[in-house]
Amino acid sequence: MARDDGSHSFESFAAAHGQQLMRLAYVLTEDAQAAEDITQTALLRMHQRWDSIRQPQSYGRRAIANGVIDHSRRRSREVLVTSDILVHLAGADVPDAEEPGLAGPLRCLIPALPPRQRMALVFRYYEQLEIPEIAATMGLRQSSVRSAIARALNTLRTELAAIDRRTTA
Amino acid sequence: MIDDKLESDISAYLREVADRSPQLSAHPAPNIRRSRKRAMPVLAAAAVVLVIGAGFGLRAVVSSIGTPGPTSGASGETLGQPALPPAGQTTALTADQLVGRWEPSQLQGQPVLPEPVWESMPWIEFSAEGTFSAWDGCNNARGTYTFKQPSSLTFDSMRSKFLGCSNFPHPYEATRTARLSEGGLLTMMDAADNSLVVYRRS
Numbered sequence: 001m002a003r004d005d006g007s008h009s010f011e012s013f014a015a016a017h018g019q020q021l022m023r024l025a026y027v028l029t030e031d032a033q034a035a036e037d038i039t040q041t042a043l044l045r046m047h048q049r050w051d052s053i054r055q056p057q058s059y060g061r062r063a064i065a066n067g068v069i070d071h072s073r074r075r076s077r078e079v080l081v082t083s084d085i086l087v088h089l090a091g092a093d094v095p096d097a098e099e100p101g102l103a104g105p106l107r108c109l110i111p112a113l114p115p116r117q118r119m120a121l122v123f124r125y126y127e128q129l130e131i132p133e134i135a136a137t138m139g140l141r142q143s144s145v146r147s148a149i150a151r152a153l154n155t156l157r158t159e160l161a162a163i164d165r166r167t168t169a
Numbered sequence: 170m171i172d173d174k175l176e177s178d179i180s181a182y183l184r185e186v187a188d189r190s191p192q193l194s195a196h197p198a199p200n201i202r203r204s205r206k207r208a209m210p211v212l213a214a215a216a217v218v219l220v221i222g223a224g225f226g227l228r229a230v231v232s233s234i235g236t237p238g239p240t241s242g243a244s245g246e247t248l249g250q251p252a253l254p255p256a257g258q259t260t261a262l263t264a265d266q267l268v269g270r271w272e273p274s275q276l277q278g279q280p281v282l283p284e285p286v287w288e289s290m291p292w293i294e295f296s297a298e299g300t301f302s303a304w305d306g307c308n309n310a311r312g313t314y315t316f317k318q319p320s321s322l323t324f325d326s327m328r329s330k331f332l333g334c335s336n337f338p339h340p341y342e343a344t345r346t347a348r349l350s351e352g353g354l355l356t357m358m359d360a361a362d363n364s365l366v367v368y369r370r371s
Contacts, residue, residue, distance in 0.1 A: 018193050026190035027183050039193055106182040125176060126183035157175060 038067035
Protein backbone atom coordinates (compact mmCIF):
# COMPACT_ATOMS: atom_id res chain seq x y z
CA MET A 1 0.00 0.00 0.00
CA ALA A 2 1.30 3.46 -0.92
CA ARG A 3 1.72 5.61 2.16
CA ASP A 4 2.30 9.31 2.51
CA ASP A 5 5.85 8.95 3.78
CA GLY A 6 6.85 6.21 1.36
CA SER A 7 7.29 3.63 4.10
CA HIS A 8 6.10 0.15 3.26
CA SER A 9 6.59 -1.61 6.54
CA PHE A 10 5.87 -0.71 10.12
CA GLU A 11 9.48 -1.50 10.93
CA SER A 12 10.81 1.12 8.54
CA PHE A 13 8.29 3.68 9.77
CA ALA A 14 9.13 3.02 13.41
CA ALA A 15 12.85 3.23 12.71
CA ALA A 16 12.48 6.49 10.81
CA HIS A 17 9.84 8.23 12.88
CA GLY A 18 9.70 6.58 16.31
CA GLN A 19 12.06 9.08 17.90
CA GLN A 20 10.25 11.95 16.19
CA LEU A 21 7.01 10.83 17.83
CA MET A 22 8.84 10.49 21.14
CA ARG A 23 10.06 14.09 20.85
CA LEU A 24 6.55 15.27 20.09
CA ALA A 25 5.19 13.42 23.12
CA TYR A 26 7.93 14.90 25.27
CA VAL A 27 7.28 18.44 24.05
CA LEU A 28 3.61 17.98 24.85
CA THR A 29 4.13 16.50 28.32
CA GLU A 30 7.68 17.44 29.41
CA ASP A 31 7.55 14.14 31.28
CA ALA A 32 10.02 11.52 30.09
CA GLN A 33 8.16 8.54 31.52
CA ALA A 34 4.81 9.67 30.21
CA ALA A 35 6.29 10.47 26.80
CA GLU A 36 7.79 7.00 26.60
CA ASP A 37 4.52 5.33 27.55
CA ILE A 38 2.48 7.45 25.17
CA THR A 39 4.88 6.82 22.29
CA GLN A 40 5.07 3.08 22.87
CA THR A 41 1.29 2.86 23.07
CA ALA A 42 0.94 4.88 19.86
CA LEU A 43 3.42 2.65 18.04
CA LEU A 44 1.70 -0.43 19.35
CA ARG A 45 -1.66 0.74 18.04
CA MET A 46 -0.11 1.63 14.73
CA HIS A 47 1.43 -1.80 14.47
CA GLN A 48 -1.91 -3.44 15.14
CA ARG A 49 -3.63 -1.36 12.44
CA TRP A 50 -0.73 -0.95 10.03
CA ASP A 51 -2.48 -2.52 7.06
CA SER A 52 -5.20 0.11 7.15
CA ILE A 53 -3.04 3.17 7.84
CA ARG A 54 -2.42 5.27 4.75
CA GLN A 55 -0.93 8.35 6.37
CA PRO A 56 1.38 7.05 9.09
CA GLN A 57 2.80 10.39 10.15
CA SER A 58 -0.61 11.97 10.58
CA TYR A 59 -1.88 8.86 12.30
CA GLY A 60 1.13 8.85 14.61
CA ARG A 61 0.65 12.50 15.55
CA ARG A 62 -3.00 11.90 16.27
CA ALA A 63 -2.20 8.82 18.34
CA ILE A 64 0.28 10.87 20.36
CA ALA A 65 -2.30 13.64 20.82
CA ASN A 66 -4.88 11.16 22.05
CA GLY A 67 -2.33 9.60 24.38
CA VAL A 68 -1.43 13.00 25.82
CA ILE A 69 -5.11 13.79 26.41
CA ASP A 70 -5.60 10.43 28.15
CA HIS A 71 -2.49 11.10 30.20
CA SER A 72 -3.68 14.54 31.28
CA ARG A 73 -7.05 13.07 32.27
CA ARG A 74 -5.34 10.41 34.37
CA ARG A 75 -3.17 13.04 35.98
CA SER A 76 -6.20 15.11 36.84
CA ARG A 77 -7.53 12.17 38.84
CA GLU A 78 -4.30 11.79 40.77
CA VAL A 79 -3.77 13.24 44.22
CA LEU A 80 -3.10 16.92 44.08
CA VAL A 81 0.30 17.78 45.49
CA THR A 82 1.30 21.37 45.72
CA SER A 83 4.34 22.54 43.85
CA ASP A 84 6.01 23.49 47.12
CA ILE A 85 5.81 19.91 48.33
CA LEU A 86 7.12 18.56 45.05
CA VAL A 87 10.03 20.94 45.07
CA HIS A 88 10.83 19.98 48.63
CA LEU A 89 10.64 16.27 47.86
CA ALA A 90 12.61 16.35 44.67
CA GLY A 91 15.07 19.07 45.49
CA ALA A 92 14.14 20.26 42.05
CA ASP A 93 15.60 23.11 40.12
CA VAL A 94 12.69 25.49 40.25
CA PRO A 95 12.23 27.43 37.03
CA ASP A 96 12.21 31.13 37.59
CA ALA A 97 9.48 32.80 35.58
CA GLU A 98 11.31 36.07 35.69
CA GLU A 99 14.69 34.69 34.66
CA PRO A 100 15.93 36.77 31.76
CA GLY A 101 16.56 35.18 28.40
CA LEU A 102 14.62 33.27 25.87
CA ALA A 103 13.41 30.25 27.76
CA GLY A 104 13.14 31.83 31.19
CA PRO A 105 9.55 33.07 31.17
CA LEU A 106 8.26 30.74 28.50
CA ARG A 107 9.36 27.60 30.27
CA CYS A 108 6.96 28.46 33.05
CA LEU A 109 4.19 30.03 31.02
CA ILE A 110 3.77 27.47 28.23
CA PRO A 111 3.43 24.41 30.52
CA ALA A 112 0.84 26.35 32.51
CA LEU A 113 -1.43 26.83 29.50
CA PRO A 114 -4.61 24.74 29.29
CA PRO A 115 -3.86 21.41 27.56
CA ARG A 116 -5.75 22.18 24.37
CA GLN A 117 -4.08 25.55 23.91
CA ARG A 118 -0.68 24.12 24.62
CA MET A 119 -1.21 21.25 22.18
CA ALA A 120 -2.35 23.65 19.46
CA LEU A 121 0.78 25.76 20.04
CA VAL A 122 3.00 22.70 19.80
CA PHE A 123 1.46 21.55 16.53
CA ARG A 124 1.64 25.07 15.11
CA TYR A 125 5.06 26.21 16.28
CA TYR A 126 6.95 22.96 16.78
CA GLU A 127 5.45 20.67 14.15
CA GLN A 128 4.85 23.68 11.88
CA LEU A 129 1.46 22.33 10.84
CA GLU A 130 -1.19 24.43 9.11
CA ILE A 131 -4.54 25.02 10.79
CA PRO A 132 -6.44 22.33 8.80
CA GLU A 133 -3.84 19.71 9.72
CA ILE A 134 -3.93 20.72 13.38
CA ALA A 135 -7.71 20.55 13.36
CA ALA A 136 -7.62 17.05 11.86
CA THR A 137 -4.97 15.91 14.32
CA MET A 138 -6.75 17.27 17.36
CA GLY A 139 -10.23 16.37 16.16
CA LEU A 140 -11.38 19.97 16.36
CA ARG A 141 -12.93 22.49 14.03
CA GLN A 142 -10.49 24.88 12.38
CA SER A 143 -12.14 27.80 14.16
CA SER A 144 -11.53 26.08 17.50
CA VAL A 145 -7.87 25.64 16.67
CA ARG A 146 -7.52 29.29 15.67
CA SER A 147 -9.25 30.29 18.86
CA ALA A 148 -7.04 28.08 21.01
CA ILE A 149 -3.87 29.48 19.44
CA ALA A 150 -5.11 33.06 19.72
CA ARG A 151 -6.01 32.60 23.38
CA ALA A 152 -2.66 31.02 24.11
CA LEU A 153 -0.76 33.81 22.39
CA ASN A 154 -2.86 36.39 24.19
CA THR A 155 -2.16 34.79 27.57
CA LEU A 156 1.56 34.60 26.86
CA ARG A 157 1.65 38.18 25.60
CA THR A 158 -0.15 39.42 28.69
CA GLU A 159 2.01 37.46 31.11
CA LEU A 160 5.24 38.44 29.39
CA ALA A 161 4.23 42.10 29.49
CA ALA A 162 3.49 41.81 33.21
CA ILE A 163 6.88 40.21 33.83
CA ASP A 164 8.52 42.92 31.75
CA ARG A 165 6.82 45.63 33.80
CA ARG A 166 7.97 44.04 37.07
CA THR A 167 11.57 43.64 35.95
CA THR A 168 11.86 47.18 34.60
CA ALA A 169 10.13 48.85 37.55
CA MET B 170 6.23 42.44 14.99
CA ILE B 171 5.77 41.62 18.65
CA ASP B 172 3.77 38.58 17.69
CA ASP B 173 6.47 37.53 15.22
CA LYS B 174 9.01 37.72 18.03
CA LEU B 175 6.73 35.83 20.40
CA GLU B 176 6.06 33.13 17.82
CA SER B 177 9.73 32.67 17.06
CA ASP B 178 10.46 32.53 20.81
CA ILE B 179 7.80 29.86 21.22
CA SER B 180 9.28 27.82 18.37
CA ALA B 181 12.74 28.14 19.88
CA TYR B 182 11.51 27.13 23.32
CA LEU B 183 9.66 24.08 21.97
CA ARG B 184 12.74 23.00 20.03
CA GLU B 185 14.79 23.33 23.22
CA VAL B 186 12.34 21.06 25.01
CA ALA B 187 12.41 18.55 22.16
CA ASP B 188 16.20 18.47 22.30
CA ARG B 189 15.94 17.35 25.93
CA SER B 190 13.71 14.43 24.95
CA PRO B 191 15.16 11.08 26.03
CA GLN B 192 15.72 8.37 23.48
CA LEU B 193 12.89 5.97 22.82
CA SER B 194 13.78 2.74 24.53
CA ALA B 195 14.07 -0.45 22.59
CA HIS B 196 14.51 -4.03 23.58
CA PRO B 197 14.52 -7.18 21.54
CA ALA B 198 12.44 -10.08 22.78
CA PRO B 199 14.00 -13.18 21.38
CA ASN B 200 11.90 -15.61 23.31
CA ILE B 201 8.46 -14.06 23.10
CA ARG B 202 6.21 -14.75 20.17
CA ARG B 203 3.08 -13.17 18.89
CA SER B 204 0.08 -15.21 19.76
CA ARG B 205 -1.21 -15.56 16.24
CA LYS B 206 -1.81 -18.94 14.80
CA ARG B 207 -0.23 -18.31 11.43
CA ALA B 208 3.45 -17.72 11.22
CA MET B 209 4.66 -14.25 10.38
CA PRO B 210 8.07 -12.85 9.68
CA VAL B 211 10.12 -11.71 12.57
CA LEU B 212 9.25 -8.14 13.38
CA ALA B 213 12.19 -5.92 13.90
CA ALA B 214 9.52 -3.54 15.07
CA ALA B 215 9.61 -5.36 18.32
CA ALA B 216 12.92 -3.69 18.96
CA VAL B 217 11.19 -0.35 18.79
CA VAL B 218 7.91 -1.22 20.40
CA LEU B 219 9.16 -3.45 23.10
CA VAL B 220 10.51 -1.91 26.21
CA ILE B 221 11.45 -3.56 29.38
CA GLY B 222 11.78 -1.13 32.23
CA ALA B 223 13.05 -1.71 35.67
CA GLY B 224 9.63 -2.24 37.05
CA PHE B 225 8.17 0.85 35.47
CA GLY B 226 7.22 1.93 32.03
CA LEU B 227 5.48 0.28 29.19
CA ARG B 228 6.42 -3.10 27.88
CA ALA B 229 4.52 -3.83 24.81
CA VAL B 230 3.71 -6.77 23.24
CA VAL B 231 4.77 -7.43 19.90
CA SER B 232 7.52 -9.80 19.43
CA SER B 233 9.05 -12.23 17.13
CA ILE B 234 7.49 -15.39 15.89
CA GLY B 235 9.41 -18.56 16.24
CA THR B 236 8.88 -22.19 15.63
CA PRO B 237 6.94 -23.75 18.42
CA GLY B 238 8.79 -26.15 20.57
CA PRO B 239 8.39 -29.86 20.12
CA THR B 240 5.94 -30.08 22.95
CA SER B 241 3.32 -27.49 23.64
CA GLY B 242 1.09 -27.33 26.60
CA ALA B 243 1.19 -28.72 30.00
CA SER B 244 -1.02 -31.71 29.69
CA GLY B 245 0.50 -35.11 29.52
CA GLU B 246 4.04 -34.15 30.37
CA THR B 247 5.56 -36.10 33.08
CA LEU B 248 8.14 -35.16 35.12
CA GLY B 249 9.69 -35.77 38.25
CA GLN B 250 8.38 -36.58 41.60
CA PRO B 251 4.94 -35.59 42.67
CA ALA B 252 5.91 -35.26 46.30
CA LEU B 253 7.16 -31.96 47.67
CA PRO B 254 10.91 -31.84 48.13
CA PRO B 255 12.64 -31.81 51.45
CA ALA B 256 13.70 -28.49 52.91
CA GLY B 257 16.46 -26.70 51.05
CA GLN B 258 16.24 -28.80 47.93
CA THR B 259 14.55 -28.42 44.63
CA THR B 260 13.11 -31.06 42.44
CA ALA B 261 11.30 -31.44 39.19
CA LEU B 262 7.57 -30.98 39.15
CA THR B 263 4.76 -32.46 37.16
CA ALA B 264 2.58 -30.60 34.74
CA ASP B 265 -0.29 -31.04 37.16
CA GLN B 266 1.71 -29.37 39.91
CA LEU B 267 2.43 -26.40 37.71
CA VAL B 268 -1.22 -25.81 36.89
CA GLY B 269 -2.95 -23.23 39.04
CA ARG B 270 -2.34 -19.74 40.31
CA TRP B 271 0.93 -18.58 41.82
CA GLU B 272 1.95 -15.29 43.36
CA PRO B 273 5.53 -14.06 43.61
CA SER B 274 7.34 -14.58 46.87
CA GLN B 275 10.91 -13.65 45.99
CA LEU B 276 12.50 -11.79 43.12
CA GLN B 277 16.16 -12.60 42.65
CA GLY B 278 16.46 -13.46 46.31
CA GLN B 279 14.60 -10.43 47.63
CA PRO B 280 11.14 -10.73 49.16
CA VAL B 281 8.30 -9.38 47.05
CA LEU B 282 6.37 -6.80 48.96
CA PRO B 283 2.61 -7.18 49.22
CA GLU B 284 0.05 -4.51 48.54
CA PRO B 285 -0.08 -1.53 48.52
CA VAL B 286 3.00 -1.56 46.30
CA TRP B 287 0.74 -3.10 43.68
CA GLU B 288 -2.80 -2.27 42.74
CA SER B 289 -3.38 -5.85 43.88
CA MET B 290 -0.95 -8.70 44.40
CA PRO B 291 0.61 -9.94 41.13
CA TRP B 292 0.01 -13.52 40.04
CA ILE B 293 0.49 -15.94 37.20
CA GLU B 294 -1.85 -18.82 36.45
CA PHE B 295 -1.06 -21.85 34.31
CA SER B 296 -3.82 -23.88 32.69
CA ALA B 297 -3.59 -27.55 31.81
CA GLU B 298 -4.12 -26.63 28.16
CA GLY B 299 -0.79 -24.81 27.83
CA THR B 300 -2.02 -21.27 28.26
CA PHE B 301 -1.27 -18.84 31.02
CA SER B 302 -2.69 -15.59 32.28
CA ALA B 303 -1.00 -13.15 34.58
CA TRP B 304 -1.43 -9.93 36.48
CA ASP B 305 1.66 -7.85 37.13
CA GLY B 306 0.07 -5.53 39.63
CA CYS B 307 -0.97 -3.12 36.93
CA ASN B 308 -1.75 -4.89 33.67
CA ASN B 309 -3.02 -8.24 32.50
CA ALA B 310 -1.11 -10.58 30.23
CA ARG B 311 -1.91 -13.87 28.59
CA GLY B 312 -0.18 -16.32 26.32
CA THR B 313 1.02 -19.85 25.88
CA TYR B 314 3.76 -21.85 27.49
CA THR B 315 5.59 -25.11 26.96
CA PHE B 316 6.45 -27.46 29.77
CA LYS B 317 8.45 -30.60 29.12
CA GLN B 318 11.04 -32.85 30.67
CA PRO B 319 13.01 -32.29 32.72
CA SER B 320 11.17 -29.33 34.18
CA SER B 321 11.73 -27.21 31.12
CA LEU B 322 9.44 -24.19 31.07
CA THR B 323 9.34 -21.55 28.36
CA PHE B 324 6.82 -18.87 27.53
CA ASP B 325 6.08 -19.05 23.83
CA SER B 326 3.78 -16.13 23.33
CA MET B 327 2.57 -13.28 25.41
CA ARG B 328 0.22 -10.40 24.76
CA SER B 329 0.08 -7.49 27.09
CA LYS B 330 0.82 -3.87 27.40
CA PHE B 331 2.54 -2.53 30.41
CA LEU B 332 1.66 1.02 31.15
CA GLY B 333 3.49 3.25 33.54
CA CYS B 334 2.87 1.83 36.96
CA SER B 335 4.43 -0.61 39.36
CA ASN B 336 4.87 -3.71 37.24
CA PHE B 337 6.09 -6.94 38.72
CA PRO B 338 8.52 -8.39 36.15
CA HIS B 339 7.23 -11.91 35.60
CA PRO B 340 10.23 -13.55 33.88
CA TYR B 341 8.55 -14.45 30.60
CA GLU B 342 11.65 -14.15 28.52
CA ALA B 343 14.43 -15.48 30.68
CA THR B 344 12.75 -18.55 32.17
CA ARG B 345 14.07 -21.88 30.98
CA THR B 346 13.29 -24.21 33.86
CA ALA B 347 10.91 -24.39 36.78
CA ARG B 348 11.32 -26.55 39.85
CA LEU B 349 9.62 -27.08 43.14
CA SER B 350 11.46 -26.19 46.30
CA GLU B 351 10.92 -26.13 50.01
CA GLY B 352 7.34 -25.74 51.06
CA GLY B 353 5.97 -26.26 47.56
CA LEU B 354 7.46 -23.06 46.21
CA LEU B 355 7.83 -22.76 42.45
CA THR B 356 11.19 -21.44 41.33
CA MET B 357 11.68 -20.18 37.80
CA MET B 358 15.27 -20.23 36.62
CA ASP B 359 17.20 -18.90 33.68
CA ALA B 360 19.47 -20.79 31.30
CA ALA B 361 22.32 -20.63 33.83
CA ASP B 362 20.09 -22.06 36.58
CA ASN B 363 19.94 -18.76 38.41
CA SER B 364 16.78 -18.25 40.40
CA LEU B 365 14.66 -15.53 38.82
CA VAL B 366 11.43 -15.58 40.76
CA VAL B 367 10.12 -17.81 43.50
CA TYR B 368 6.34 -18.18 43.53
CA ARG B 369 4.06 -19.55 46.17
CA ARG B 370 0.56 -20.90 45.74
CA SER B 371 -1.98 -18.13 45.59
